[in-house]
Amino acid sequence: MQLGMIGLGKMGANMAERLLNGGHKVTGFDPNAQARSGLEGKGGAAADSLPALVKALPTPRVLWMMVPSGKITDDTVDALMPLLDEGDTVIDGGNSNYKDSLRRAASCAGKGLNYVDCGTSGGVWGLAEGYSMMIGGDEKVVDALTPIFATLAPGKDKGWGRVGPVGSGHFTKMVHNGIEYGLMQAYAEGFSILQHKQEFALDLARVGEIWRYGSVVRSWLLDLTTDALNKNPTLEGIAPYVVDSGEGRWTVDEAIQLGVSAPVITLSLMERFRSRDADSFADKLLASMRNQFGGHAIKKE
Known part of the structure; x- marks a missing residue:
């Protein structure tokens, strides 16, 4: 053809x-x-x-x-x-x-x-x-x-x-990408918890390699994640800024229109937005509120 x-x-x-x-x-x-x-x-x-x-x-x-x-x-x-x-x-x-x-x-x-x-x-x-x-x-x-x-x-x-x-092809791919957002966020959060447990000095790439075989969380996305950690264990040189292509937004909007609860996909999209706010007004206001009602200290810039 x-x-x-x-x-x-x-x-x-x-x-x-x-x-x-x-x-x-x-x-x-x-x-x-x-x-x-x-x-x-x-x-x-x-x-x-x-x-x-x-x-x-x-x-x-x-x-x-x-x-x-x-x-x-x-x-x-x-x-x-x-x-x-x-x-x-x-x-x-x-x-x-x-x-x-x-x-x-x-x-x-x-x-x-x-x-x-x-x-x-x-x-x-x-x-x-x-x-x-x-x-x-x-x-x-x-x-x-x-x-x-x-x-x-x-x-x-x-x-x-x-x-x-x-229309159904692109609708299905839209939801596919929404699911992808949630999966990526779950892996990112899990590995972040592992990384923060400093006293265990966990080898994240090693953990990923173990999970890749026989584990219920094994996937191609985990394969790619583990490969990334093997190449750059500390993620040096990578800014904590996550873009979105738009399909996650469309998925969340469709869930709202259909009255379907989709908290994981929605929150994973919100986390991407949050990653781009290097000077968060919301966080500054939260700190100010704590100071107002409880006299809690404010960390200065």
Whole structure:
């Protein structure tokens, strides 16, 4: 199967390479000439514009977008629609909000285009390990794309699947990332407790290695955590500042809208916000309150 890949950043380039290694033909477009050259160096073809990419693909065309969520995805879809023919398919493999995917799918359907939202997990490890893909779209359309998904996945029949209609793929990936926030926070807090028990002088990487086998808390995330601790036991040079991609916010918002209790995911998101407040007004006010009602000492800056 021949595929058009839009966006040849790290993840897009790795996906294109995995497809090429699996015997598929890939023609890619990226505004960055170096990224296009990189694809050509791996055996793919490159186009220097979206019109050129569309022209290079056989019909019915399949185009996979790996671009940042939001305006860039909107602009890409808007630019593609007048170039494509009825029956062509657009796959959004980025981290789009599922509501945006529903809106874009409706626009594409009005022109006879198929829209598939594919929540994709795997990051920088996907090239070697394969990608986990949560796919939303018409059943017949998704079935026709099976060779692509089976090649990108960890196995032909594992790590991927259609989860429901359009929008459900990105909705499922959103919740996946919310769960990820909670798991990461639990590991971080647990290892922090271990680290603070100074009299035991615990080897955190050693503890992680023990937990990796047979333990109920073993996971790939623990594997990565242990690897990080082996490489940098004191986490020297790493600032205590945690960013978020937005999907945790969307998950918490959806939980509120659905009336679903999700305290762990919500608090893990709040902890990320807290990590960015190097000069916390709230903490200063707490110290001031204690001084006001109990005469407790205030630590000066």
